[in-house]
Amino acid sequence: MPGFATFDRLSRAMFARISQGVSPLAVADAWTDWALHLELALGKQEALAMRAATFLLRLGFWLPRAAIGEPENPPLRPPEGDRRFADEGWSAYPFNAIVQGFLVADDWWREATRQVPGLVRRHEAEVAFMARQILDIAAPTNIPWLNPEIIRRTLQEGGFNLLRGWSNWIEDAERLLAGQGPYGAEAFPVGEVVATTAGKVVYRNELMELIQYAPATAKVTAEPVLIVPAWIMKYYILDLTPETSLVRYLVTNGHTVFIISWINPDRHDRNVGLDDYRRHGVMAALDAVSRIVPDRAIHACGYCLGGTILAIAAATMARDHDDRLASLTLLAAQTDFADAGDLMLFLDERQFLLLEDLMWDQGYLDTRQMAGAFQALRSNELVWSRLIRNYMLGERDRMTPLSAWNSDQTRMPARMHSEYLRGLFLENRLSAGRFAVEGRVIALRDIRVPLFAVATTRDHIAPWRSVYKIALFADTDITFVLASGGHNVGVVNPPNQSIGTFQILTRRHGERYVDPDTWATLAPERQGSWWPAWRDWIGGVGTGCAADPPPMAAPSRGLPVLGDAPGAYVHER
Incomplete structure (x- = not known):
C-alpha cells in the first residue's frame, strides 16, 4: 500500500542519516563471504600463518639490535607515499618497534584480503578497503601516547599544544554549526582573491550561468572555447588565483573562453534530472555561444562529471x-x-536503495555526505593526519586556494544523482550502448x-x-x-x-x-x-585563423550582459 511504502522510505532515510549512507547489509555480506571462503581455503590459511611466523621471527632477531640503538634493515618499511612515520622520533626505540608491529599487521591483512579462492571479486575489494580503513584508524600515529611527535611536542610546550588543539576543535565545531567553511577559507573570497579573471555573465537559466571572459589580446583564435565543469563543486577550480587559472591562461594565449557556473541546488530542485544538465546546461550554453560567436565551431572541454555529460551531449x-563542435576535451x-575505483565498492542495489531514499527525503545529496565518501578514499591524508596536526599538535593547516575551493561544496539534486548512479555507475549504460x-x-x-x-x-x-x-x-x-x-x-x-x-x-x-x-x-x-x-x-x-575578439554578449540576439563575473550562482551555499 502507498502509505506503508512511504513509511518504509522514511525509516530507511532516517537510518541512512545514522549510517552516513552506508548499508550495513552490504558490509556484513562482504565480511561473511570473505570469512567463509577463507575458512575453506586451508592452503591460504597455511600461507598466512607462515607469513606471520616469518615476520615475527625476523622481528625477534631485529628487536634486540633496535633496543641497543643498532636497528639495521627493519623487516618492513612503510609503503611509498606513506608519510605518517616520517618524523625522526619513529626511528628510535621503542617507537620503531611499534611501527614494525603495525606494518606486520598491515601487511598480513593486505595478504589476507586478496586472492582468497572462491571469494567474489567485488567482496574482495570491499573487505580490503574496509580493512585498510580499520588499520588507518588503529595506526599508532593516531594514539597520542604512542606517537613520539605528540609526546615530544607536549613535553616541550608543557601541554600548550593540547590546549591549542582543544581551542581549534571548539572553533571548528562552532564554524560547522554556523554553516561556515573551515578555518582560513575566508582568506580566499570568490571574486576578490579567486575567480578574478575579468568577464561578464551573458546567459542565465534556472540551472546555470554562462560567463564570457574579456579578451586579453588584440586578435583571438577564431573558434571559442566552452568549458563545462563538474556540478559537484564550484566552477572556479579552473579560475583560481591569477597564477593558477586555466581560464586566464587560455585568455592570455588568445582564446575566447566561456565557462558554465552551475547553481547550487536545494530541495526545490529534487526533480532536476541528468538530461536537464545536458539540455539546460551544455546545449543551452552551446546555443548561447553560437549566438555570440556565430558561424564558428566550438572547442568544448569538460572536467570530471562535466566531461561525462559533455561526452553524452557530443554523442547526441x-x-x-x-x-x-570543433574538438572535444575531457579532463x-x-x-x-x-573500473571506476573505490567509489564503486559499496554501490550495489542495497546501497543504492539507501542513498535513493535519503535523497528522496532531503531532495538532494548533502555536501557533507559527498565529502565523507571522497575523504574515505584517502583517509590517511585527508582525515587522520589532519586531526593529529590540528587537535594534538595544535597546528593549523595552511589554507590554500585549492583547499578553500575544496571546502566550497555543492549539493546534488535527488533525481539527477539517482539517474547518474544507476544509469552510469551501476548499469554502465553509456559505454554498453x-x-x-x-x-x-x-x-x-x-x-x-x-x-x-x-x-x-x-x-x-x-x-x-x-x-x-x-x-x-x-x-x-x-x-x-x-x-x-x-x-x-x-x-x-x-x-x-x-x-x-x-x-x-x-x-x-x-x-x-x-x-x-x-x-x-x-x-x-x-x-x-x-x-x-x-x-x-x-x-x-582548429582552423588556425585569427580574428577580432567577439563582442561581450549579444544584446541584439537576446543575450544582454547580466552582470560581472563570477556571477551570482557561485556565491550560493
Missing part, C-alpha cells in the same frame, strides 16, 4: 548531425564505469571530432585506466595525456610552476587500439605542465 549531437572524466537520450540510444563512436583526454596518475575518483577507456569507444583521433598528480592537482598545474610531468601520445583514426599499460611504455614523458601541449593541440585541430 553527432547522432543528430549537429556539427557545431579526468569517465565514460565507462566498470544502452544510454538513451530523448528516447533514442547514443553511441560514443559517433563522435568524429578530434578528442583530447587528460587523466592523472594518482586519481582516486577517476582512475586513469578508467579514463583511458574512451580509446575503446570513440572512433576518431585521440590524444591521451597522463599527468602526474591527483584528480585536482594534476589538472590545475600551470606552466609557471614548472612542476610535475606528463606523458602524451596520439592515436590516429584507423590505427589499432593500444592497451593502457602498453600506452604508458610508448608515450614519451615531458617535464612540466600539459597546458601548453593542449594549447598547441587546440591550435592544430
Whole structure:
C-alpha cells in the first residue's frame, strides 16, 4: 500500500542519516563471504600463518639490535607515499618497534584480503578497503601516547599544544554549526582573491550561468572555447588565483573562453534530472555561444562529471548531425564505469536503495555526505593526519586556494544523482550502448571530432585506466595525456610552476587500439605542465585563423550582459 511504502522510505532515510549512507547489509555480506571462503581455503590459511611466523621471527632477531640503538634493515618499511612515520622520533626505540608491529599487521591483512579462492571479486575489494580503513584508524600515529611527535611536542610546550588543539576543535565545531567553511577559507573570497579573471555573465537559466571572459589580446583564435565543469563543486577550480587559472591562461594565449557556473541546488530542485544538465546546461550554453560567436565551431572541454555529460551531449549531437563542435576535451572524466575505483565498492542495489531514499527525503545529496565518501578514499591524508596536526599538535593547516575551493561544496539534486548512479555507475549504460537520450540510444563512436583526454596518475575518483577507456569507444583521433598528480592537482598545474610531468601520445583514426599499460611504455614523458601541449593541440585541430575578439554578449540576439563575473550562482551555499 502507498502509505506503508512511504513509511518504509522514511525509516530507511532516517537510518541512512545514522549510517552516513552506508548499508550495513552490504558490509556484513562482504565480511561473511570473505570469512567463509577463507575458512575453506586451508592452503591460504597455511600461507598466512607462515607469513606471520616469518615476520615475527625476523622481528625477534631485529628487536634486540633496535633496543641497543643498532636497528639495521627493519623487516618492513612503510609503503611509498606513506608519510605518517616520517618524523625522526619513529626511528628510535621503542617507537620503531611499534611501527614494525603495525606494518606486520598491515601487511598480513593486505595478504589476507586478496586472492582468497572462491571469494567474489567485488567482496574482495570491499573487505580490503574496509580493512585498510580499520588499520588507518588503529595506526599508532593516531594514539597520542604512542606517537613520539605528540609526546615530544607536549613535553616541550608543557601541554600548550593540547590546549591549542582543544581551542581549534571548539572553533571548528562552532564554524560547522554556523554553516561556515573551515578555518582560513575566508582568506580566499570568490571574486576578490579567486575567480578574478575579468568577464561578464551573458546567459542565465534556472540551472546555470554562462560567463564570457574579456579578451586579453588584440586578435583571438577564431573558434571559442566552452568549458563545462563538474556540478559537484564550484566552477572556479579552473579560475583560481591569477597564477593558477586555466581560464586566464587560455585568455592570455588568445582564446575566447566561456565557462558554465552551475547553481547550487536545494530541495526545490529534487526533480532536476541528468538530461536537464545536458539540455539546460551544455546545449543551452552551446546555443548561447553560437549566438555570440556565430558561424564558428566550438572547442568544448569538460572536467570530471562535466566531461561525462559533455561526452553524452557530443554523442547526441553527432547522432543528430549537429556539427557545431570543433574538438572535444575531457579532463579526468569517465565514460565507462566498470573500473571506476573505490567509489564503486559499496554501490550495489542495497546501497543504492539507501542513498535513493535519503535523497528522496532531503531532495538532494548533502555536501557533507559527498565529502565523507571522497575523504574515505584517502583517509590517511585527508582525515587522520589532519586531526593529529590540528587537535594534538595544535597546528593549523595552511589554507590554500585549492583547499578553500575544496571546502566550497555543492549539493546534488535527488533525481539527477539517482539517474547518474544507476544509469552510469551501476548499469554502465553509456559505454554498453544502452544510454538513451530523448528516447533514442547514443553511441560514443559517433563522435568524429578530434578528442583530447587528460587523466592523472594518482586519481582516486577517476582512475586513469578508467579514463583511458574512451580509446575503446570513440572512433576518431585521440590524444591521451597522463599527468602526474591527483584528480585536482594534476589538472590545475600551470606552466609557471614548472612542476610535475606528463606523458602524451596520439592515436590516429584507423590505427589499432593500444592497451593502457602498453600506452604508458610508448608515450614519451615531458617535464612540466600539459597546458601548453593542449594549447598547441587546440591550435592544430582548429582552423588556425585569427580574428577580432567577439563582442561581450549579444544584446541584439537576446543575450544582454547580466552582470560581472563570477556571477551570482557561485556565491550560493
